[in-house]
Amino acid sequence: MSPRRTVRSARAPRPTRAPEATREKLLAAAFEEIFRNGYQAASIDSILADTGLTKGALYHHFADKAALGYAVVDEVVRRLTLQRWTGALENGGADSLTALQNVVRNVAAESALRPELVELGCPLNNLTQEMSPLDEKFRSRLSSTFDLWTGAFADALQRGRDEGSVRPDVDPRRSADFIVSCIEGTFGLAKSAKSLRILRSNLELLIDYLEGLRARGPSPSPLP
Amino acid sequence: MSPRRTVRSARAPRPTRAPEATREKLLAAAFEEIFRNGYQAASIDSILADTGLTKGALYHHFADKAALGYAVVDEVVRRLTLQRWTGALENGGADSLTALQNVVRNVAAESALRPELVELGCPLNNLTQEMSPLDEKFRSRLSSTFDLWTGAFADALQRGRDEGSVRPDVDPRRSADFIVSCIEGTFGLAKSAKSLRILRSNLELLIDYLEGLRARGPSPSPLP
DNA sequence: CCGCTGACATACTGATTGGTATGTAACCGA
DNA sequence: TCGGTTACATACCAATCAGTATGTCAGCGG
Numbered sequence: 001m002s003p004r005r006t007v008r009s010a011r012a013p014r015p016t017r018a019p020e021a022t023r024e025k026l027l028a029a030a031f032e033e034i035f036r037n038g039y040q041a042a043s044i045d046s047i048l049a050d051t052g053l054t055k056g057a058l059y060h061h062f063a064d065k066a067a068l069g070y071a072v073v074d075e076v077v078r079r080l081t082l083q084r085w086t087g088a089l090e091n092g093g094a095d096s097l098t099a100l101q102n103v104v105r106n107v108a109a110e111s112a113l114r115p116e117l118v119e120l121g122c123p124l125n126n127l128t129q130e131m132s133p134l135d136e137k138f139r140s141r142l143s144s145t146f147d148l149w150t151g152a153f154a155d156a157l158q159r160g161r162d163e164g165s166v167r168p169d170v171d172p173r174r175s176a177d178f179i180v181s182c183i184e185g186t187f188g189l190a191k192s193a194k195s196l197r198i199l200r201s202n203l204e205l206l207i208d209y210l211e212g213l214r215a216r217g218p219s220p221s222p223l224p
Numbered sequence: 225m226s227p228r229r230t231v232r233s234a235r236a237p238r239p240t241r242a243p244e245a246t247r248e249k250l251l252a253a254a255f256e257e258i259f260r261n262g263y264q265a266a267s268i269d270s271i272l273a274d275t276g277l278t279k280g281a282l283y284h285h286f287a288d289k290a291a292l293g294y295a296v297v298d299e300v301v302r303r304l305t306l307q308r309w310t311g312a313l314e315n316g317g318a319d320s321l322t323a324l325q326n327v328v329r330n331v332a333a334e335s336a337l338r339p340e341l342v343e344l345g346c347p348l349n350n351l352t353q354e355m356s357p358l359d360e361k362f363r364s365r366l367s368s369t370f371d372l373w374t375g376a377f378a379d380a381l382q383r384g385r386d387e388g389s390v391r392p393d394v395d396p397r398r399s400a401d402f403i404v405s406c407i408e409g410t411f412g413l414a415k416s417a418k419s420l421r422i423l424r425s426n427l428e429l430l431i432d433y434l435e436g437l438r439a440r441g442p443s444p445s446p447l448p
Numbered sequence: 449c450c451g452c453t454g455a456c457a458t459a460c461t462g463a464t465t466g467g468t469a470t471g472t473a474a475c476c477g478a
Numbered sequence: 479t480c481g482g483t484t485a486c487a488t489a490c491c492a493a494t495c496a497g498t499a500t501g502t503c504a505g506c507g508g
Contacts, residue, residue: 038354040265056486120357128416129353130262133344143416177422178429185409192352192367198401205402280456
């Protein structure tokens with residue numbers, strides 16, 4: 001009867017000790033707080049108030065505030081970024097360039113439903129602008145996340161070249177950097193103007209730009 | 225002889241009381257501190273230490289930290305942004321599109337000489353990402369600065385259409401937003417990677433993109 | 449020459465910050 | 479069942495924060 005009873009064998013949904021769940025709760029709250037206020041202005045006390053936990057819990061799982069921030073990048077921001085921008089790149093029957101355009105289209109559609117995307121922007125971009133010049137460990141983690149993102153786009157462009165959907169004079173890596181820059185800048189400008197219209201307009205122009213990378217003459221059989 | 229002597233009529237270069245110069249010194253130091261650390265992490269005490277002034281001086285010229293931040297945007301960030309990006313748009317004998325490309329080229333050349341541009345990025349962008357969601361007065365000031373920037377680019381593109389250097393199907397406002405987004409995103413990615421190479425590569429691709437906006441057939445006389 | 453006001457300097461405050469020291473209960477192997 | 483380790487909670491601390499109250503001196507109008 002008493003909820004404080006501990007059942008030995010059966011796994012209750014809320015066991016009295018669940019360190020991994022506690023850690024995840026801290027990470028999620030920290031991400032939310034950092035996303036809204038930035039890392040430096042993120043308050044430990046506020047994170048703990050959100051979770052209902054205490055400093056004992058936090059400093060048991062993380063050495064200090066910096067370690068918490070690093071973990072947020074490694075385990076939350078990275079995952080969110082990759083699943084949003086690289087998750088749907090490889091499946092589907094379309095060519096690589098069209099897949100890339102569809103990813104952009106999907107984000108445009110998603111942003112219409114989630115106003116936080118236009119209000120708060122991209123968490124990866126936010127953290128980068130704030131922390132890159134101030135903390136090298138932050139910078140390297142954020143930069144490597146960008147590398148995964150641009151790398152995935154570069155791979156897609158390279159596959160597009162191989163399959164004939166992308167012009168052979170396109171440099172996959174340089175173009176990938178350029179495209180990601182356009183995306184991040186777009187979120188920044190839309191956030192500044194609080195304008196979903198700018199966000200969607202820019203993403204449309206980006207899709208047009210991608211269309212400009214498409215190989216002209218349809219070469220149905222690249223190598224006979 | 226004594227430097228403390230006060231000459232009544234002649235304006236000495238360093239009069240004992242120079243409120244305007246004091247204000248400017250505070251603004252400059254505040255901009256530097258905010259540029260390096262962000263607004264929220266900018267320390268009033270640190271700004272004062274840089275200037276050699278005290279709180280009495282600061283709170284005599286500015287009501288509070290927010291007012292200081294607003295003044296930095298209005299009087300420093302805006303001026304820097306406009307002089308860098310819109311200053312050289314209207315002169316020169318070239319067509320408007322070429323002038324736009326030259327502005328981008330000049331910044332690329334400038335960034336090679338000033339490493340702070342790639343390390344710290346664009347002050348307008350930094351402040352926007354940090355403060356737009358947190359403070360509406362910040363956001364409106366930053367957003368209006370972006371409007372001046374994109375407006376100048378849109379005007380240039382419109383002039384290009386009028387003079388025949390820009391394709392008539394180009395929407396000046398939408399394209400201006402897109403171009404500025406590319407620029408800001410480029411500074412962000414370069415800052416993340418600490419890479420002057422990425423900065424220059426992206427600006428080159430942007431110049432190529434602008435070239436794509438050029439009207440095909442040279443119409444020497446738009447209206448005979 | 450007097451007195452008022454502008455232009456600061458000095459010293460202080462309460463709140464908030466990240467971090468720590470200590471206490472304690474749950475869990476697990478022996 | 480016992481002892482040690484894990485997983486927290488509580489209470490506290492020094493430092494830093496923005497902001498304020500007060501003091502003081504320069505300059506100028508009268």
